[in-house]
Amino acid sequence: MESMESSDSESVACVRQAAEQFVAGVISRMEPERPDIIQAVAAWQALTGLGRAFRRKARRGQSRASFRTERLDEFWSHSWHGSQWKKICTAIYLNNSFCASLLATLGSLAMCLLVGFRVLPIPRFQQAPKKYPQDSCVCTVVGFFLYCFFLISWRPWQRIFLDILCIDQDDSERKTAALVSMGAFLKVSDSLLVLWDPSYTRRLWCVFEMAGFLHSRGANRPAKLTIRPTVLGPFFISLPIALSVVLLAIAFLPPIVMRHARVIFLPMALLAFVGFYVSVAALRGYYRSVKLLETELANFTVAESCCWCCNTLTDHTCEGKEVICDRQVVFRCIVMWFGTIESFEERVRTEVLDCLADQLSKNVFTYKQCAAASLPLFWYHMDRVVTRAVEGSRHSAIRELARGTAWAFGVLPVIFFIASTLAFLLRRQYCGCCSGVVMNCLILVIVVAAFVGLLELELLCWAVDIVENGNKLYDLLPGSCFFMCAMLSVAALVFACKRNLVIVAQLRRRDRK
Secondary structure (H helix, E strand, O other): HHHHHHHHHHHHHHHEEEEEEEEHHHHHOOOOOOOOOOOEEEHHOOOOOOOHHHHHOOOOOOOOEEEEOOOOOOOEEEEEOOHHHHHHHHHHHHHHHHHHHHHHHHHHHHHHHHHHHOOOOOOOOOOOOOEOOOOHHHHHHHHHHHHHHHHHOOOOEEEEEOOOHHOOOOOOOHHHHHHHOOHHHHHOOEEEEEOOOOHHHHHHHHHHHHHHHHHHHOOOOOOEEEEEEEHHHHHHHHHHHHHHHHHHHHHHHOOHHHHHOOOOOOHHHHHHHOOHHHHHHHHHHHHHHHHHHHHHHHHHOHOEEEEEEHHHHHOOOOOEEEOOHHHHHHHHHHHHHHEEEEEEEEEEEEHHOOOHHHHHOOOOHHHHHHHHHHHHHHHHHHHHHHHHHHOHHHHHHHHHHHHHHHHHHHHHHHHHHHHHHHHHHOOOOOOOOOOHHHHHHHHHHHHHHHHHEEEEEEEHOOOOOOOOOEEOOOOOOOHHHHHHHHHHHHHHHHHHHHHHHHHHHHHHHHHHO
């Protein structure tokens, strides 16, 4: 009896191995099982409903809207075991933030013109005896509203692959055909977007997607691999929102406070401290996640990845039926593609890690991103410009335009750079429940001190003015223009130095190899 049971188990193992070998052979060819199996969706369909497709509960009963295609612009690779909302925020930021910022700014400028030409009045709660609020706030409100609206509702049309939308979840036959055609999806994709979280490199199918994409690129077709930690989205989305809220709060400060330049420092600093705490916490979390990602890629091994069948099934049987092992199928595919498992692991540790370092140094915290996050301050100064123009003070209106340009495109990008550097240096998570709060507050104190210092510098620049018979002729305009030129030059110098340091670091890394 024992010999019969042994022979039965051996035959079952042989059948399973043969099935695994067959499935691996089908997948490794990277050809679709059916002509119509390659499906895509528009990117907006994956983001609609605040990323409903990424949320387990919200996507139940969601109808498929995929369409047949021969090319995919982007393959979205992600782990279902990471934070859903961070992943959603990052996907929304990568696809919608640029258009949202641009359209919000155009809307703010349109409102500035409408109010400036008196088509619309300046909205105020009180006209006499003292105007409240002192300045128009319509440009800031409209800009903030349009930014939030288009960030959520903009419709990017690039063709993407997202597993839950492009694989038929109801038809088991088509689902199986799509799964064994996963290599074909990767082959026809122009780029691979990795929405990375700490669970990504521990999931077997995520590893498979990266392996298939790297294999599908030939010598004449370099791999366009984009890796973005999912902490990135919450940080860059929180910046303009927090800045808009702080500026709207400042706009409604009592007139007695607004009349004294130095008196307003304290409420502005306090509002900035409260408003940007979440952003600083997210920034430190981002740098911790980048460090973790670099460590995981540098020590990457396929053996540490997890799969559903090995973790949940006993002897790979489900309801009395044998189930082929995903791990063995993926391992066989990797061997067919790269020769050995070790060759693939080495490619991840070198090529993918270099790609990550290059992208995070060149494409994250660029001047363009920092200036886009500073746009609410430009909207705020548009309100001040239009108020001065309506009141008939031309020089004051031009001065506020110069100030808005200086602060939005000079001062704030430099401050964001300072905050980014401090968050990088203090990214470590210390023991104790209050240590994170202390580190966040320390960064905020330094940043707010730099902000107040630059306000004082602007007051010093205002001493540069043209005076005749004891009267200032241009209402502080020369000093504001001098401050604008100085801060734009400083911002250009800071980000140019950052770019050069990145190039030097990359050259040193290549020399070490």
